[in-house]
Every structure is written in C-alpha cells, then in structure tokens.
Amino acid sequence: MISCRTIVIVLAMGIGAADAQQVDDASRPPYQMVRSLQMLQDQIARGDLEAHNAQPALLKRIGDSFLKVDASSWKEPRNSRAAVTFLLSGGAPQVIATLRARNVLNIDETIVDGAIAYVEGRTDDAKAKLAHIKPRSLPATLGAEIALVQSALVAQDDLKAAIALLDEVRLVMPGTLLEEAALRREIFIVGQDDDFDKFEALAVRYFRRFRHSIYAGNFRQRFALSVARFSFAQQPDRFPRLVTVLDHLDRSSQRGLYLLISRTALVRGKTEMALLAAERVTELTEEDSPEHLRARLYHAVARVATAGHGKAIAELERIDKTKLSERDVELQAAALAIGLNVRKALPEAAKNDDSISPKTVMRPRIDFSQSMAVVDHAQKLLDLSQQQLKETNR
Structure with a gap:
C-alpha cells in the first residue's frame, strides 16, 4: 500500500x-x-x-x-x-x-476577506475583519489557522492575548506544522514578556519535538539573537536553567549563542553574566579555535574593573589581535584603555579617601556603550531581532 x-x-x-x-x-x-x-x-x-x-x-x-x-x-x-x-x-x-x-x-465572508487581507499584508484590514472571530467556534484546523493569524496581528499591542492564542493552537493541533509554528512564535513572545518559566518549558518542547524541522535552522539563529536581548538572559542566578535549555542545541549553535550573550552582557554592563557565558564557551571549544579566543577576550574584558584587573589586562595584551574580527579588536583596545586607566586611578583614589575600601573602588561599573562606537553598531544589530520577532511567515 x-x-x-x-x-x-x-x-x-x-x-x-x-x-x-x-x-x-x-x-x-x-x-x-x-x-x-x-x-x-x-x-x-x-x-x-x-x-x-x-x-x-x-x-x-x-x-x-x-x-x-x-x-x-x-x-x-x-x-x-x-x-x-x-x-x-x-x-x-x-x-x-x-x-x-x-x-x-x-x-462567513468576513473570514475570507480577513484572511486575504492578512496574506496580502493589509494588517489593519485583517484586524478589522478577524478581531471578533472566535477560533473555538470553528473546526479545529481552520480555528487554529485563524488563531495563528490573530496572534500575529495582536502581538505588538497585547502580548498576553497573543500568548493565549498560540496556546490554543498548540492545544488543538499537536504534532503538526501548526504546533511547530506556534511554538516558534510563542517562545519569542514569552521572552519579550519576561516569563522565563514558560520560555524554558516552550523552548525545551520545541527542541525535543521539532529540532529536525526544516525551519529549525532559521529558528536557532533568531533564537540566539533574540535570547540575548531578554532581561532574564542577563540574570546570573538563572544561568544554569538557561544552560539546560541550550543543551538541546548542537554544540556549534550553543557556542554562537553563548558568545552573543557574553558580548551583549558586556554592552549592558552585566559583567557577571558575561563571565558565565564566556566560561561556558571555553568548555565547548578547543583551545586553538576562534571561538575559544573570543571567549578569552570577553572573559578578560569583563574583569578589567575588578580586583583581578591586573591579570585581565595581561590576558588582553596576550591575545593576538590579528586573529580577531574588527569589532573585537576595537573591543580589546577599548577594554585595555579602560583597564589601564583603572590601574592608574584606583591607588590614588584609595590614598585620598580612607573611607573607601579597596573592594569598593575596585569594582566600578563599566559602560562600554559610552566608550566604543563599535558597541553602538552591535546594539543596532541586536535591535534587528525586534523586527524578526514580528515575522509571521511559517
């Protein structure tokens, strides 16, 4: 047969x-x-x-x-x-x-007209036609398709409503491309909503059920870029749980994601998170690999304004800039400039003010966004993910 x-x-x-x-x-x-x-x-x-x-x-x-x-x-x-x-x-x-x-x-002509408007990119018309359609009043397949469309139409204005609609799609169409599409979209929306518990559960579900999907490759790229923007990705206490989620990815995808998280954390002054992500990359790479070199760089940059700034500066000076990208060369130069200034300024500060403990003066917050033009460029690249989150094509 x-x-x-x-x-x-x-x-x-x-x-x-x-x-x-x-x-x-x-x-x-x-x-x-x-x-x-x-x-x-x-x-x-x-x-x-x-x-x-x-x-x-x-x-x-x-x-x-x-x-x-x-x-x-x-x-x-x-x-x-x-x-x-x-x-x-x-x-x-x-x-x-x-x-x-x-x-x-x-x-119902409203459904037909709304669907045509949506596919043709006439968002306002699609919203006006489909806003009052109840997906549950329709047979499962068409109801799930309409709910998927409605979630895309309301995602910018009402995250909770978009999440509820995508939950409905997953509930009624398990194991289908509709569930796969709903999972891909919902993961990014709950990330924007800063719901780490649900983000974790949905991401694990996607990687377990649909890791071989034709769309999984593109999803991983968007996932890497987007997760670095979410606030929970900058919270060190959640890092072990993030590792558990990312363990479902192949090692290459993990390396790329952790490097992106580490660099983004540096941009935002989250040095502890930058250290954790960089250390994870070193565990996943060979010592002579380009990714390992970048991890060493980010790890050292994160330590230039700590009590270990001397070792960090020495590490930065040992890194061969000819093996770095242009952006990372600028990062290395900026970090060295800051580190050397910290080393010169801190002893004088401590001598002039006995009330300031060495621990206090040795841990100023680094704001690389004020000292490196390259970071502005990096942030613009990260901002592209906001547009990617609005993607509606399956």
Missing part, C-alpha cells in the same frame, strides 16, 4: 504513476486536496527536505484545481473552509480572491 507521504509527494512532483493519477483526480473534493497539503507540511515539521521541496508544486496544483472545481462543490462547508485553510497554508491569494468574486464560497 502506498503511504500518505508518498502520495502527496508524488502528487506535488507531478509523477505520472497510476496511484498518483488517482490521487490527482480532478473530481477530488477540495477538503481532500488540502488534507494532502497538511500531511506534506507535517512532514516538513519533522525535517523532510523532499516534502519541503515538493510543497510549491503541490500548492500550485491545488490552486489550479480549485479554479476548475464545480461551483456546487463549494456549497459543502468543509470545502469552503478548506479554501481558507489553503490560503493561510501558503496558497495563492489570487485563487481565493477569484472564488470570492464568483460568490461560490459557503463560509
């Missing part, structure tokens, strides 16, 4: 096998065509590259077929619901707009 996965991939690629021709029969009702699409997309969530490559062809074939379907077929509500699901699953909006113009769809 031919498997469902084989059927949808054969259909998408247009192979003329007898079984495929049967599946591609023009008389198939629209809801069955969309089921084929959903099965293919669920394979994508499991990491099937062949399914991913087949998706564009399948979307086009279904769209072409929809335009040939007899008008009487659209009187069946599940076929009309399938049209909206097709649209929100990557189908061409022109196809559904054509059906809408023919007035053949048997579904």
Whole structure:
C-alpha cells in the first residue's frame, strides 16, 4: 500500500504513476486536496527536505484545481473552509480572491476577506475583519489557522492575548506544522514578556519535538539573537536553567549563542553574566579555535574593573589581535584603555579617601556603550531581532 507521504509527494512532483493519477483526480473534493497539503507540511515539521521541496508544486496544483472545481462543490462547508485553510497554508491569494468574486464560497465572508487581507499584508484590514472571530467556534484546523493569524496581528499591542492564542493552537493541533509554528512564535513572545518559566518549558518542547524541522535552522539563529536581548538572559542566578535549555542545541549553535550573550552582557554592563557565558564557551571549544579566543577576550574584558584587573589586562595584551574580527579588536583596545586607566586611578583614589575600601573602588561599573562606537553598531544589530520577532511567515 502506498503511504500518505508518498502520495502527496508524488502528487506535488507531478509523477505520472497510476496511484498518483488517482490521487490527482480532478473530481477530488477540495477538503481532500488540502488534507494532502497538511500531511506534506507535517512532514516538513519533522525535517523532510523532499516534502519541503515538493510543497510549491503541490500548492500550485491545488490552486489550479480549485479554479476548475464545480461551483456546487463549494456549497459543502468543509470545502469552503478548506479554501481558507489553503490560503493561510501558503496558497495563492489570487485563487481565493477569484472564488470570492464568483460568490461560490459557503463560509462567513468576513473570514475570507480577513484572511486575504492578512496574506496580502493589509494588517489593519485583517484586524478589522478577524478581531471578533472566535477560533473555538470553528473546526479545529481552520480555528487554529485563524488563531495563528490573530496572534500575529495582536502581538505588538497585547502580548498576553497573543500568548493565549498560540496556546490554543498548540492545544488543538499537536504534532503538526501548526504546533511547530506556534511554538516558534510563542517562545519569542514569552521572552519579550519576561516569563522565563514558560520560555524554558516552550523552548525545551520545541527542541525535543521539532529540532529536525526544516525551519529549525532559521529558528536557532533568531533564537540566539533574540535570547540575548531578554532581561532574564542577563540574570546570573538563572544561568544554569538557561544552560539546560541550550543543551538541546548542537554544540556549534550553543557556542554562537553563548558568545552573543557574553558580548551583549558586556554592552549592558552585566559583567557577571558575561563571565558565565564566556566560561561556558571555553568548555565547548578547543583551545586553538576562534571561538575559544573570543571567549578569552570577553572573559578578560569583563574583569578589567575588578580586583583581578591586573591579570585581565595581561590576558588582553596576550591575545593576538590579528586573529580577531574588527569589532573585537576595537573591543580589546577599548577594554585595555579602560583597564589601564583603572590601574592608574584606583591607588590614588584609595590614598585620598580612607573611607573607601579597596573592594569598593575596585569594582566600578563599566559602560562600554559610552566608550566604543563599535558597541553602538552591535546594539543596532541586536535591535534587528525586534523586527524578526514580528515575522509571521511559517
């Protein structure tokens, strides 16, 4: 017996096998065509590259077929619901707009118009049309698709509402691409909401269930850039829990993330967090690797205004700047300048004021944002993640 996965991939690629021709029969009702699409997309969530490559062809074939379907077929509500699901699953909006113009769809026109507006990027129109739609009043698949759209539309203004909608998607569509997409989005939203407990639980769930997803690679990059912005990533007491989450990533992804966290912590004056992240990188790298060298740099920079500033300066001077990026060379130079000034100034400060203990004067807060133009550039790069968090494409 031919498997469902084989059927949808054969259909998408247009192979003329007898079984495929049967599946591609023009008389198939629209809801069955969309089921084929959903099965293919669920394979994508499991990491099937062949399914991913087949998706564009399948979307086009279904769209072409929809335009040939007899008008009487659209009187069946599940076929009309399938049209909206097709649209929100990557189908061409022109196809559904054509059906809408023919007035053949048997579904609330507000839902159709709102879905078309959303896909076409008309956010205000989509909000106006879909704001009062109750996802739970719809069958599970379409309700989950609408909830996913609504969460994207309200995320900038109401984090709690967006989170509740994504929770609903995960509840009703477990194991599907819809759950995978909901998890990816919700992880960043709860991070913005500074809910570390939920962030931790969702991230672990994603890495356990969907680490092989076709979209996981891009997700890890966004995750690395975004997590460094969250306030909890700068709290040393939560670091062990963050490590537990990141242990689900491959070592290369972990190294990149910890380096980003360490550098971001330096920018924000969170030296203890910078030290912890840098130390983690040294545990994950070989001594002669570029990542290990960067970790040594960040570790030393974090210590230039501590009681160990002498050793930190010596370490900074030992690091070969020819092996650093331009940004890190500037960081090294700025840290050395600050460190040398600290070493000169602190003894004089202590001599002139007996009320100041050595421990007090040896731990001023470093504000690199005032001393390095490069950090401004780094912060701008980090700010790009804010736009990435608004990404709505699955």
